[in-house]
Amino acid sequence: MSLAANFRTFFFLNRSILYWLVLGPFRKQPLRISAVFQQMVRIGVQAFPMTALTSLSIGLTLAMQGAHELARMGATAYVPDLVAMTILRELGPLLVGVVVIGRSGSAVTAELGTMKVGEEIEALEVMSINPVRFLVVPRFLAMMVMLPVLTVFGNYIGLAGGWLICHFSLDMSTAAYIQRLMEAAQPDDLFTGIIKSIVFAWLIILISCQAGLGVSGGAEGVGQATTSSVVTSILAMLVANAVLTAIFFIT
Template structure:
């Protein structure tokens, strides 16, 4: 635990203070990591969001239709995606795809002594390896969340339009009028917190690998498990904070 918080402090130093002292990180590497972490996760995140929007609309339509309240299906879809399911499920996809990849990559570099080689060449591993991944995750997870929300709305629209004979313009106007700006912002706050937790846990596990290839596998598994657990706890805490506040 102490090592994890120490890593966070070092990341903050190399991100916020070191560039003003003549030790900047490489911006090109940040964009490269944005492609690896975020852009390549778009197909999987899109498919997940679309299926969730589809499922939400079908489940809601089945129950609300019994009460003559089918008009409220868009409300349920948009609010569920913006507040909860959008950031949560996108983060789960990123943990399984990108978080585990970061842990495995750093762990492999650790056991092959590449990180020690960087230190011998007077290159700080945090600045060279961790900061670009950290910044890329902080940028791309919220972007993926917003994109996933829109794709999920398309999934909900497909059910409303083809199964409930809902007019497209009415679906859009109903969704936009029902959702508030804070619903979007609360989801973005969650995705930002999730991004911080995912990448810091992944990097911490990767830098702490011991025991060769077996250690890399164990660290990758631990990274996914702990990221999911801590993210769910953070999600519950943030939801409670927004609810009571």
């Protein structure tokens, strides 16, 4: 499909999700909350261990690298600043996003793609069950809620990773670490990270669902769509991150 056609489909999918969110309840086909929770578990809760491990290792790495460089200037007291800024503003949302793309976004594409190939989507349409309402909207809501939640958890765990290095390697007391964090990081740093993760969630789930619903050509098609959904999601997320950083911190 051409790029223009892809953007068109993207727009229509957005419109259709909005339609079912706002007008669906009035058309006697309301959203099923149980389906949303089910997807929240699959997209969010089950991705938690992986995001936790990623964030922890990044917190550790940042603190180690920071300590190494800042030690030359005798400024190891500023390691918490470095960890807090980097994780809250940039790496927290981004890395949680990458993990969720690899784990949940790809799963959504593969599942919807398999349903498309197996005529399940067509069967839903024939039963007057709109596939966007039935399949896409629960996944959309789940992702919009769970990615920011995972990001907040990821931030905490990343900061805990920084604490491990500061406490055990730099002999900083826990109280001093926390106090330094409080002085360095502003609420805005956390909020911008969360806003970023909301935008990422929207991009990831839309791209994954679009790729899944657009599958043609059997098992091979499902594989190709999954690959392209992961690649496209990551690229879109990185570009969006650059744009958002420019908006939040340059202007």
